[in-house]
Each structure stands twice: as structure tokens, then as C-alpha cells.
Amino acid sequence: MRVAEPIIELRDVVKRYGQLEAVAGVSLAIEAGSFTALLGGSGSGKTTALKTINGLVVPDAGEVWVAGERVPTESGPLLRRRIGYVFQEIGLFPHMTVAENIAVGPRLAGWAKADIAPRVAALLRLVALPDDVGARLPLALSGGQRQRVGVARALAAKPAIMLMDEPFGALDPVTRDQLGRDYRALHESLGLTTLMVTHDVWEALLLADRIVVMDQGKVLADAAPSALLAGHDDPRVRALMETPRRQVERVRELAGETL
């Protein structure tokens, strides 16, 4: 059987901040079309590892390859225009309308004006926002709507790879669940490769095909959600998976026969 060339590859990546090794030798190969969760607590190095992929963080040692290209490349901006990036604070440009925010990527990539307007309209539909939102300023939107715009902006220039850093972390549980499922559907229909950083075990279990658990800059575990739930050598990983298990038990007890 031929092994597919990974679209993203980290080889022994190290990043230090002063004395602290935020990423302490991480190797990772991500296949095209996969949905991978980088799971860990704060300070586990998951965000730093993610940002080495689009060149926002430059590693001190090791290599990062994206689509056969060594990162960081000579032109970071050109690389980042081909990779979608969504993060918790969203960072919508407050002085631009929603439509202008979404159009930033295509505009930077030099799309013709005539192609941009229909693209923005299509993206608003794709992320399930009404058309009239396009003319509004980000300040006039709810948190969930803003992150939908954030996802639309990241998708606008038709990237093959999406990097997401706690994308739904600041949303209420209902909106968060809705947006998560909507995004997973987009991931399928657009054939994306998604790498999502999260500290939420449930989110990782329910959205991803593969979970990479990180702690203190190192990879503790790397397996499918079902395999991780089934058990693991590392007690820290077992403890992590114990929580959802216990919560499911408790909910089942509460619901009694109905579940």
C-alpha cells in the first residue's frame, strides 16, 4: 500500500521563549483531508506548534513542511494567503464592513473585483449568515455571528488548509456546538485539511478524526478518538479521557431509562 505524502509535516520542532521550551521536539505528519485536534491545557505548546505551520512563529530548531515547501519561506504573507487561520479573539477589522472583512484575502491575492462580490455572497450563505449582514460593521454582530464571519474570512481565498486556534472557545455551549457541527460539514464538503487547537476534550472527541495530546511541549498521545477512549499507557492521557467518561455515566444515571 502506498503511503500518501503528508500535506503538513513537523520534524523535531523546538521553540523556546527565554528559558522556557514551549515546544520541545514535536514531530507530526498530517494527511490531506484529515481533521486533527491538538488537545492540551494552557502552556502545553499546542498554539505555538500550530503557528509554526503558517510562519507566525519561527521555530528555533527542526523543520516544518507545508505542501512540499519548507516553512518559513521567504515570503510569509504569500504562504499565509494560502492557509486559512481562525482564532478565539477572531480579530475582525473593526473599521471594515463584514463584506470587506471577508473580501480581504481575495483582495490581497489580487482577485478581480467582479469575482469578489459573488464570492462574499457565497461565503455568507456557506456560514449560514443572512445577506444583509455583509453591509454591517463587526461591532453590530453577536459573538457567534462574528466567529462565522471569521471562518468565512479564512475560507475566502479558497485555502486547502485551515488552522484553527480555540475557534469556538469564547462562545456559549449551544452556539459552540452548532458552529462546530456546521464547520465539520464545511470541512467535508470543501475537502479541507483542518488542524484545530483546543483544550476541550469533548470538542476534540466530537469533531476530530485524530487527536494529538500535548503536554509541556511534547506529544503524549496521537490516536483516533475511539482508541484514546479505549485506554492509553500514559496515566495523564488516561486521566484526561476519564472526565468525559465519568460525565457520560452521570448523565446516563440522571436520565435513567430514557437514554
Added chain:
Amino acid sequence: MDPRIDAAWALLPGYLGQHVLLSASALLLGLAISLPLAVAASRSAVVRWPALLVASLVQTIPSLALLALFYPLLLALSSVTKAAFGLTLPSLGFLPSLLALTLYSMLPILRNGVAGLTGVDPAIVEAARGVGMTDGQRLSQVELPLAAPVIMAGVRTAAVWTIGAATLATPVGQTSLGNYIFSGLQTENWVYVLFGCGASAALAMAADQLLGLIESGLAMRSRWRIWAGAVGLVAGTAAALAPLVVSGAAPARYVVGAKDFSEQYILAELIADRLQHAGASVERKEDLGSTFAYSALKTGAVDVYVDYSGTLWANVLKRTDNPGRAAVLAQLTAELKRRDGVIVLGSLGFENAYALAMRRSQAEALHIRTLDDLAAHAGELTFGADLEFLSRPEWTSVKNAYGLRFKAMPEYQPTFMYRALTSGQADVISAFSSDGRIAADDLVVLDDPRHALPPYDAVVLVAPKRANDTRLLGVLQPLIGKIDVTAIRAANLSVDRDTDKASPAQAAKSLETKLGL
């Protein structure tokens, strides 16, 4: 209506135009330097601290001193450029004023620029990088638009400061609304002083409001506000500059200079009027600082003005001896011609000497007639000096010759120095012998038996480039030896007195009539 108000209105187009030209140029230049510097400073702490520190230090220099400091600076620079490229820089007038005010305008723009740019939400900066903006795109499309309201607030502060400080450009030879204030202060023409303050305050407020309109437009993303503010600024500047463009079509042929006191204004008006009679066009440069006047003449920024032999003797030739009135004048004429090519055309016929004066009543009570008598009582007396006397070599020689040790030595503007004497706050002052107030205030001038003070013949000086200008010399020659001390005292008093004041131009007219010119 008060005729002084009419006179003030008549001067407004020229003064306002120059004031607007100077402050707008300084502000634009300040903006052109500060904005890139603010960007660099917001990116790098290595640039930030030195830039802000230097800008803050500049701000601690009093603005008048900053303007004055550019004179020696440009003089030195000019000698370098002359040696290197054969180019000389004007060290008086527009250039030093522009540079000083530009420096002065930089701090608020720089400080607000750095605050505005570093204050942009880090998440927005991260998003800009994340979507693939280059550093330049991030600056122009995200950071500058977001920082614009804060930067504009800095520009407003800078505009108000610059317009206010531009009034101080007058003493370095740049016409501005400060001409009202400086000449008004010297001739006790409070209408002028108020008019100058009012005009510059109105100008500052108008600029502030229009910039404020742009600032609120940027903050509210309202295009019409931005446009209305910008159009208002451009139209206002153009309207203020129009009189300069119109008069610029016929450039003044002669520039007549004057220092900052009544006698100088009157003599400058007299010369200007004679030149106009001869069909020449004339520009006046008034309120020149005492040392600036001679430099302005030497470099050709001024064509003609009246100075005093003793002043030139001590300050330009650095002489401390006193060979007598005729010898001083003769040597001065030869030396200035040889050194600087400056023509000393001759004495107008009177002296305006530094003289120590007292109230007659007090002098008689203490039996003081001469400086020797004064020395015996100096310890109990207060000496009110004008702002430059104590730093002049004449004071050193008088002090040493008579051993003068006063109880206190406060310094005043000349106008207030006379007030201090009449009100008893000072007992002795450094008076001017041609001053009409000596007679009017019933003062006595103390004799100088040791001849410590040099003679101060009022002499007409002509710029080197006008040495062979027959029209100019033809107009000036008839004035030589014509004006006696009684005539000039009367003219000075008519301008300086409290009631029924004449303007310098009116005083010059009546002087002309009296002299039969």
C-alpha cells in the same frame, strides 16, 4: 472707532498671511517627519525611547529660546555649506522660524502616533498577519486607519501650539501676528497687543475646530466630516495666503529693518516713507532682536536700518575702550566696511546713549549728580535694567569704573522699566538719552565723568549689496546730521506717552514736516 483699530486691521492681511504660511509649513513638515518616526518608534523600542525623549526635551526649551537658538545654529551651518558648496543659508527670518516650530510641533504628533499605533488590539494585528498582509499592508490598511483618530488628536494639539508659538517668530525677523504684540508692548499700544492675541487665538481655534471635524470624521467613519474639515483647512489657508501671492507679484525692492523700540519704529517709518516718495516699494522688518539686526543687514536680509555707534563698537567690534565720539565713529566706519562690507552712511545727528537715570526728587534728596555720587549710595538702591543691559559690555565697564554694587537689579521690558522707576519699584534705571520720557517723567541723567559709557550716535547702516545703489543712498543722504536730540525726543514721546498717542508712522510724518523734508 479708535484709529489704532483701523491701523491694526490694515496690517492684518500681511501679518496673518505670513503667520499662516509659517505655521502651516511647520505643521506639514512636522507631520512629514513625525509620522514615519512614530511608525518606526511603534515598531521598535530602540527607536521609541530616544525619539520620545528628544521630542520631550525640545518641548522643555522655552519656545522663544528655541527660535533664537536656530540663529547661531544656522549661522554655523551656513559657514559649513558655504565652504563645501558655496551656498549660504539664511539664518534669520523664515528658515529658523520654520525649523524651530517644526521641532516644536513634533512631540504631540509623535506621542499620539506611537500611542495610537501601539494601542491597536493585538488580536487585530494577529488577524492582519494571519490573512497574509505584508508589514506595509498591515500598516496602511489596518493600523493607520485604526490609529487615525488618536493621531489627529495629536495633530490638533500640535496645530494649536504651533500657531501660538509662531507669534514668537517676530524677533528673529519673520513677520507674524506677533508683530502686533511685540510692537504694541514697546509703544504701550494695548489695542495692538490685544489684537495680536485675539487674531492668533482665533486662528488657532479655527484650525483646531476644522481638524477636530476631521478627527471626529475618522472616528465615526463619516466621509462628509473628513471632507468638510479638509476643504475648510485648504480654503482657509488659501484665503490667508492670497494677499501674499498678490503682493508677491511686485516684490519689495527695499527692506527697512527696525529693532524693538519706539525710536526704531519711527526712524524705520521715516526711511520707508522717504523711499516710497522716491517711487520705491518697501517692506518693513520690525522687532528684530538687537544682535539679529546687524546680522540681517550684513547678510542682506535687511537693506537699511539705524543702529548706534556704541552698540556696534562694543558688540560687533568687541571694543571696551572709549577714544571719544568722533574717533569711535571714524574707526567704526572704516572697520565695518573692511570686515563686513557694511556702509556706515553717517550719524543722524543725535545720540541715544545708555545713561543711568533717577527720579529728580530722589536724586536731589540724596545729592546724586554723577555716577561717582551714585556709587556711594548704590548699596541702598534698586537698579532696574532693560533686558539686555546687564549682559552688555557697557555695564561691565560702568560697574568696574565706578564700583557700583546695587541692592537689587531686576530686569524689565524698556516700557516697564520706566514704569518701575516712576512707581518707586526701582531707584535707578538704564535709560536711553533720546527717550522722551526723561523729560516727561522729570528724570535726571547722571553724569559719567570717567567716560565709561561709549558714545551712541544714531548711524544709518546700509547692506553691502546696496553699497552702490544711488537711489537708496540718494534718499538716505539728506537725513544725515538732520535730526537733533530734541526733535527725536519729541517724536519718541508722542508714541510712548499715555494719552493722545501717535502711531510710529504718524510720528515719522510730523518729524518729516518739522525737518522740512
